[in-house]
Amino acid sequence: MKKLFLIILSVALSFTGCDISDFGDTNENVNGPLEGNTASLLSGAMTRFSTRQGRPYRITPTLNVQYFMQLVYNDEMLYADYAGSWWQYYVQTLSNLEEVIKIVSDPEAGSDPAIIANGSIENQQAVAMIFKSVVFKHITDLFGDVPYSDALNVETLTPVYDKQEDIYAGMIADVKAARAMIDVDADGPTGDAIYGGDMAKWVKFANSFLMQMAMQLSNVSSSQIDAEAEFASALAHSGGVIETLDEEAWFTFDTQNGFNNPWNWMRPADYGVTQELISSLKGYGDNSVTSNTTFDNRVLVMQQDTSQAGLPYGFLDYGSDVKADVASVLLDPGTPLPLLTAGYTWLNRAEAAARGWTSENVIELLSNGILASYASMSAIYDPDDALQLGDGATYALARVADAGSVGELQVIGEEKWVALYPLGYTAWAEWRRTEIPVLVPAADAINNGQIPRRYNYPSDESTLNSSNYQAGVSGLSPASDNNTSRMWWDQ
């Protein structure tokens, strides 16, 4: 039958020589770009990362560190053991960065005008690599062992889970390689949504980020990574570290085009600032969880009405009690959000000094950290200085004194908790490492009564990547996929 057809067909075709199977451009896709643009891809990764919204991607960690509480609909606050989600990181954030690296790594890229128009290829690659590690740190700190070396490759449908230790080694190596690639005199990437292509700032960011990664490993010993040495070497790098407001990494939101501060999505009636946070900052009252006894003006940018006491964290039913509203500035669509600040970096240096990793002056660094946090919160959240936060000098002095009485590491940890607001992810990673401040688990917890140490792996992984998922779970202690199991650095 088919033969007959082919005979008829060949007779037909011989009449004209026309090719029946040639459709020309009938099926051309005119609905979008066919070629990747490195500026748009890099920027796309950054804006995707910075606009993540919703409970798993934005709010849950701020509950775990007791910045916020949920008045109703409070499963997350009570530690419900939900499956986590990571596709927003791997798909269209990391994959975008990988695509940029792929495009600029092409030997021809340096002579392609369309590519070099977006910045020098080395600088484009360096920023993509650094940001890739930012995202990966985020993922591994949430889940533990995750796909890293095998990830982002369509050839490998079931990527292996790398050990968290190997991931950290890889990220540190990547950021150092990227730092080495940077040419501060050449054009930075056009699509840099953070520093607008200022490569000197990217060097400072790389160093500060390396210090943050090294500090995250303070509780573990590794044959691959000498955290103390990594910290010191980053601090000693000639490019310097983030010390001032204008060197800080912030995301700016383009409200005119619908790129809003993701906190704008949060339904304010359902959330409040915790009594724990409020009392601690005010330096008095119920449920204070820090050693502070001095009024900390930064509470003015966290709480809408500072006359309120707030509600304590972790109860199923608050009856008709009145919560403390989250300050509206956090919820405004245009409010910028931090990625890495000077305050936090100073505090990392203070902690390193207190641990004896460096010989810097702990007290001076602690004070700098508080002052820098005041400076950036005042500038970003109260640009008109209506709230008159001040410079924080009095408060810093008081905290330095506290450090003398309760211990430097405790005050540094407490100050990180305050300075990192509202960066729940980073604050939660810090808290799990130091357990400072001393947070009391939710009274009505619905897991086994512990503050979560991680997110559960995404539910798809157990079916789509089963054996690697099992290997990932076996890296946890205990080896079960729960939110109370601990990952490698959390010991």
Add this chain to the structure above:
Amino acid sequence: MKRFVFVLSLLLFVGFNLVQGQGVQVTGKVTSADDGAALPGVSVVVRGTTIGAVTDFDGNYSITVPESATTLMFSFVGMVTQEIEIGGQTVIDVELLTSTTRLDEVVVTALGISRDKKSLGYAQQEVTSEDVNITSNPNIKTALAGKVAGVQIVGQAGSKLGNTGRIRIRGAVSMTSDGDPLYVVDGIPVGDPNVIDMENVKSISVLKGPNATALYGQRAEYGVILITSKDATGGGVSVEVNSTTTFDKVAYLPNYQNLYGAGYDGDGEWTIMDFDAGFAGRPFHPDHEIFDGERYIHSGYADESWGPRFDGQPYVAWYNIWPDSPYYGELATWEAQPDNIKDFYDTGVTLKNSVAVSGGNEDFNARVSYTNLNQTGIIPESYLKRNVISANLRYHASDRLTINANMSWNNAEVQGDFDDGYSNQTTGAFNSWFNRNLEMDKMRELVDLQTSSGYHASWNYWGFDYGAYFGSEKGAFWYNPYFWLKHYQDVTKRNDFIGKISVSYDITDHLEIVADAMTNTGYWNRYYEFPFALGNSAEPELYNGWSSGGFGNEDRKSMENNFAAMLKYSNQFGEFDLQAFVGGNIRMNSYNRIRANMSIGDINQGLVIPDVFTYSNAILPVTASTYKWNKEVRSIYASASLGWRRLIYVDITGRNDWSSALPADNNSYFYPSVGGSFILSELIESSFLSFAKVRAGWAQVGNDVAALALNRTYPLSASPYFGLPQMYTDATAVDPNISPALNTSIEAGFDVSVLDNRLGLSFTYFSEKREKEIIAVDMSTATGYTGYLTNAGSATRDGIEITLNATPIRMQNVVWDIAVNYGSSNSVINELPGDLESMAAPGGNDDWGFVFVTHELGNNWGQLRGRDIATDDNGNYIVNPTGTYQYETGQYLGSVLPDFTGGILNSLTLFNLINLTASIDFQKGGKFYSLSEMWGNYSGLLEETAVLNDRGSNVRDDPAEGGGVHVVGVTEAGETYDDYVDAYTYFSQFQSNTIPTPFIHDASFIKLRELGVSVNLPQSLLGDTFIKGVSVGFVGRNLWLMAVSKDNVHGWDPSELSQTYGENAQLPGTRSYGFNVKLTF
């Protein structure tokens, strides 16, 4: 392209002699053997040729037959085909008998080819105009329910105007799609069969599997429904007028509890107003001072019904508190409103009027019709208006040349908000978030009521306490639904044109060439307006985050043009009959969409100047999006059917397609089929056996991909970020070596009828295997992709279909016909890509992710997947110390596909004047999930949340005092748990822990879907008036859901579930009654 057409035409002519034959004129009259009435529209064909004629209105025909001709065949739908030896006669009058089994029909098969049904090697079922028009149902899909074996209606409540559900034939076998069959109207492929008015349908032919559809190739993977519209008859002018009026009343609602009203905290909600005290240190609204000392619900904003028990005592209701209300300062009575949901809905009225004119002469005849449908929905403010103009024209230009033109122009407009997803303002509230004490007549009356400051007054006001606390007069979550519907405008308009011009020429007596040009052009527009009045009464700082107004507009244009040519050959060679054709088709599809929609749920979006609906007035720039594609498929096909002594028939078909959507170097694919039938009854002389046939066939059919499935782009953000468009990698990776998917099918069966055709049985077994499915395989998102589009996996389906026809009574004045249809189908997933043990199935998930339609390797197609209550080895529920259930994630909770479906059609004719028809359809098995029921439990609205427990107390009473839900199970340690659990804890655990189990039900049902009584006025009454016929009918639709599965406690109608997995918050089912009048002039 043009060259391709040229080649095709040449090809068709090559090798054939053009012979003209001499002829003899034969005339005659065809009448019905039953009543002697003239039969118009009877097909008269010279056997073994394509020469034919059709009887005119008076049953007369005239045909020129070649000298070599021996036999004339007379056939008509519903009558026994007769063959008459010509034997030199020039006048042949024929009487046709009514066929009870319809085995002798000439039926329409693939590509519109008419075939003698008994020669077919596969099962095919026809549905007559009468059977689909029992109740003048404007929806062709539901009109087919229960009338064809193996056809399942995947319904949609009739209350969703303009939305017609879909049909599933023989279950499902594609792993990635679960689509509607291809609808072909008079040879024109159409997307929506409702472009043709049902009054114009002459017959419907259902081609179920690849054996019947092989000639349609790739488009027929879900089967084909061929619709033949009424055509012109010769003779004088005939006018038909048809008028139907139908009323729709809401009939199917869940069972509500009527003991407790609004609130969260039982009797603890009652609060006595102490005006001076205020609440939480804030003063009450001054207009509320007159309620000092009166009782009210503390959680005024509660959209649940866990509040106080009804006690018939006074309380302050939402409509008492605003000075503009006529009830201001009065008190309402705390009592249940058992019918409040039912009372919300209007009675829908459908008026359908049509007129058809037909007539003509020997050379030219025409049928033109106009139908107007005017329907108001049960949702207030909703309507559907439809106008259809159709024409069928035929011109016999010469003895050999015939030109046909068919066209239908359909214009429809639908207004209304039919959102049946979670949390919509009508059904999304009523069964999920509502109060059992709400008086619907007050809502209707006070639709325009305003608060003291001029905001819309909602039933869902925060209440005195929280109103004081927030300083708000607005609703917490919800509007008065009448207010919403009054102001929210959502209009969809359609304009569809289908048309075909067909030229046929008899080259010789045995050879005919037909060339067709067809179009199906559709224009679709949606426009919505969300006015300031709505946005202004929302409270974005709190919950109700609507924009300050907005609108949207979307246009879609789609076009499909087909150009086809076919050369048909028909001849007799001794004892052999041959019918063959070769042909080709070019199909060109295009699609173009432009959309510019403002998001009305985005608090940052809105209009600057209220209610000025122009884009330049939008707060945020509105980004238009466009989407377009073209696709072309070129095809060549051929078919040969060889019969021997009318005893054995063998059919062979083949088709080759070239698709522009496939990779350029691998875009050609070929599908063959072979089938045969053996007519046993030709060998057996028996007065008992009327007819017997066995048949069998093998076929393949394939499917390619959507136009742009392989030609992908980088997605872009909706708008640029500080001037730079944001670009993302494509989340789907594509296998470069994709090839078409392939279905291979075998089908076998038999048809038997006995006792002068009074009892007939048709049986079919089918088995189909689908391979190389083009699947976007889910993969670990750590790959950077969510899916990989490749050929993978395999699924099979097999099943049987049985149709049984019987005429228990056939007397002079009483005829009773029964037709029973039964179809079972079993679809199994045999292979999945890679190491996958499951993959997402078509059908998605409910809005809260309780169930996902999923394929599990080795299991039946389309499992509901989600959490399940954990059980021990003995099947006992494992219970937490608090009395809630433990659960296991990722469980398979049953396939959505039914085990079998079917229907029973009863028709009783009395004195040839009165006809009574009833259609029952049924389904066994299949699972569905009800999200409404889950929320109805959570919110304390449904009956089970307020029943008596086995201790005789209401489950809402304190467990310590005899109340509570009785929970029996085992603890994690294996000890027996037997205790009473607080009702709120019990009923809210399913939401908190995402456990769908209690709300997954068996989708079995038996339903009396249609009932029609029609009375034809006897001719004697009409006398010599110009009226030739009057028929009056009474119709009922969806009259009685006779039985559902026992676990389907709320009686959800499984035949009207809007989603594959079940329902989200769907519109209620209706019961319809009406009458119609039909006049013929």
